[in-house]
Amino acid sequence: MLITVYRTSKFAFQNVWRNLWLSIITIFILTLTLLTTSLVATLNIVADQAVQAVEEKINIDIYFKPEVDEQDVITAQVWLQSIPEVKSVRYVSRDEALEKFKASHANNPNIAAALAELTDNPLPASLVIQAYALQDYAVITQQFEASQYDTLVQDKNFSDHQLVIERLSSIIRRLYQGALVVSLIFIIISVIMMFNTVRVAIYAHREELGIMKLVGATNWFVRAPFILEGLVYALVSSSIAMVLLWITMAAATPYVNNFFTGYNFSLSLFFQEHFWYIFAFQVVVSIVLAVGSSMLSIGRYLRV
Amino acid sequence: MIRFDKVTKIYSDNTYAARDLSLHIRPAEFVSIVGQSGTGKTTLAKMVIAEERPSKGRVIIGSWDITAVRSADIPVLRRQVGMVFQDFKLLPKKTVYENVAFALEVCGVNQGHINRIVPQVLKVVGLNEKRDKFPHQLSGGQRQRVAIGRALVHRPKVLVADEPTGNLDTINAQEIIELLLKINTLGTTIMLVTHNKDIVNRLRKRVISIDDGTIVSDQQSGKYII
Ligand SMILES: Nc1ncnc2c1ncn2[C@@H]1O[C@H](COP(=O)(O)OP(=O)(O)O)[C@@H](O)[C@H]1O
Numbered sequence: 001m002l003i004t005v006y007r008t009s010k011f012a013f014q015n016v017w018r019n020l021w022l023s024i025i026t027i028f029i030l031t032l033t034l035l036t037t038s039l040v041a042t043l044n045i046v047a048d049q050a051v052q053a054v055e056e057k058i059n060i061d062i063y064f065k066p067e068v069d070e071q072d073v074i075t076a077q078v079w080l081q082s083i084p085e086v087k088s089v090r091y092v093s094r095d096e097a098l099e100k101f102k103a104s105h106a107n108n109p110n111i112a113a114a115l116a117e118l119t120d121n122p123l124p125a126s127l128v129i130q131a132y133a134l135q136d137y138a139v140i141t142q143q144f145e146a147s148q149y150d151t152l153v154q155d156k157n158f159s160d161h162q163l164v165i166e167r168l169s170s171i172i173r174r175l176y177q178g179a180l181v182v183s184l185i186f187i188i189i190s191v192i193m194m195f196n197t198v199r200v201a202i203y204a205h206r207e208e209l210g211i212m213k214l215v216g217a218t219n220w221f222v223r224a225p226f227i228l229e230g231l232v233y234a235l236v237s238s239s240i241a242m243v244l245l246w247i248t249m250a251a252a253t254p255y256v257n258n259f260f261t262g263y264n265f266s267l268s269l270f271f272q273e274h275f276w277y278i279f280a281f282q283v284v285v286s287i288v289l290a291v292g293s294s295m296l297s298i299g300r301y302l303r304v
Numbered sequence: 305m306i307r308f309d310k311v312t313k314i315y316s317d318n319t320y321a322a323r324d325l326s327l328h329i330r331p332a333e334f335v336s337i338v339g340q341s342g343t344g345k346t347t348l349a350k351m352v353i354a355e356e357r358p359s360k361g362r363v364i365i366g367s368w369d370i371t372a373v374r375s376a377d378i379p380v381l382r383r384q385v386g387m388v389f390q391d392f393k394l395l396p397k398k399t400v401y402e403n404v405a406f407a408l409e410v411c412g413v414n415q416g417h418i419n420r421i422v423p424q425v426l427k428v429v430g431l432n433e434k435r436d437k438f439p440h441q442l443s444g445g446q447r448q449r450v451a452i453g454r455a456l457v458h459r460p461k462v463l464v465a466d467e468p469t470g471n472l473d474t475i476n477a478q479e480i481i482e483l484l485l486k487i488n489t490l491g492t493t494i495m496l497v498t499h500n501k502d503i504v505n506r507l508r509k510r511v512i513s514i515d516d517g518t519i520v521s522d523q524q525s526g527k528y529i530i
């Protein structure tokens with residue numbers, strides 16, 4: 001058994017080695033295929049996570065007129081919480097708002113000075129509403145505007161985040177679609193490539209293979225080197241793809257993170273946490289591709 | 305040992321290579337199959353090793369009906385039926401020893417066994433001192449002996465030789481026939497396909513003559529008649 005594995009592997013590595021250029025091109029194509037399919041898979045996950053991260057930041061702020069009583073604001077809060085679409089309502093008092101404002105502008109001496117001159121707190125009390133789903137915000141706003149509490153309100157804001165989400169989703173969707181098309185093209189190319197590489201290997205060994213069959217080598221012994229050859233391509237190219245992906249991630253991380261500043265999302269962290277998943281994904285994809293097309297070629301050109 | 309039962313072979317382009325042909329070769333027999341070229345001799349030989357399947361009828365080797373043998377079982381058959389050809393089919397980049405050992409390696413035989421069997425076989429075919437030569441350093445007769453040696457490594461019950469002397473001069477041809485006779489006396493059934501008149505006439509063994517896919521004569525101590 002062991003000796004068979006050894007002899008088969010030797011034969012397989014010889015195939016890779018003897019047609020070195022063809023092997024290099026095959027590995028190159030397979031690597032590109034893996035990179036694009038990983039991109040598709042990653043975009044799929046990243047899209048969800050990114051949208052989720054932005055969604056967490058979405059809320060409606062309702063600012064009450066300064067003369068409104070704290071008690072009325074709390075009544076409004078209780079009423080809002082009874083709406084089923086509402087996930088949470090947080091009350092931000094005028095004092096709390098001022099503290100926050102001071103804290104976020106602490107290193108701006110002009111603002112600090114201006115604030116120190118004020119005797120009265122100019123900031124309104126507010127309610128921060130979070131909905132369960134993005135589309136619920138419209139419903140909540142409508143209900144609120146129809147209610148008695150609307151007259152107490154000085155200002156509301158909502159729409160700006162929706163734009164971010166729409167832009168983000170559309171960018172990611174377009175990237176995803178592009179990557180999907182490119183990766184499908186690469187998958188087709190690499191199947192044809194592998195198919196052909198194994199065909200060349202079979203052709204180069206036709207004499208040997210004919211004799212092997214003549215003297216009673218089992219069908220698996222005849223096929224195994226070519227399947228193994230596919231396996232070698234799969235492992236080599238997924239390792240290369242992983243290294244390239246690592247480099248690309250490292251280079252892209254600052255830009256992506258910049259885009260998501262303030263949001264709960266980090267590309268490099270994502271890559272680190274999912275390293276083995278991605279690697280396993282690539283190994284599986286490349287084995288299916290390489291060994292699969294190699295088997296196709298064997299079935300077509302290696303009559304046993 | 306080899307039985308053809310009403311075998312008809314029609315190739316895809318509608319050529320008949322065998323027509324309702326029946327024959328029986330007994331164990332340890334030495335049989336020559338003769339006939340003009342294109343009469344279907346090679347096709348018969350190929351059916352013995354299941355490289356071609358009969359279109360009608362049955363082929364039985366030993367007690368094994370190989371008419372519809374599964375492809376997974378063909379390797380088992382090929383270890384019981386050795387075959388040599390006119391063009392030797394040796395690997396040019398392997399030495400005599402390696403060519404013979406190759407047949408064992410690809411069947412998963414362990415190295416110790418290979419080291420024991422190959423020298424034995426090389427002794428039988430008389431090539432022990434040529435073991436490290438490459439095929440191009442050998443005469444045609446010697447190359448055919450390597451091929452016969454390779455066919456013997458699995459100790460087959462049957463050896464099929466399709467025009468083994470076709471590329472050889474008279475002296476070399478005679479040596480090969482003598483080697484086949486020697487292997488036959490060791491108990492292996494021999495099916496020799498040839499159209500060499502001298503050889504057949506000198507052998508004084510059973511001769512089956514074929515013409516256009518049918519047996520036209522089958523003589524116990526025969527002569528080449530066509
Ligand atoms: N693979 C094939 N496909 C079609 N016809 C074939 C094939 N092999 C042999 N033939 C035909 O079958 C006939 C018998 O061929 P063959 O068995 O090689 O005869 P022989 O060995 O006696 O010269 C010939 O007419 C030959 O052309």
Ligand SMILES: [Mg+2]
Binds near residue numbers: 342345346347466467
């Ligand atoms: Mg012939």
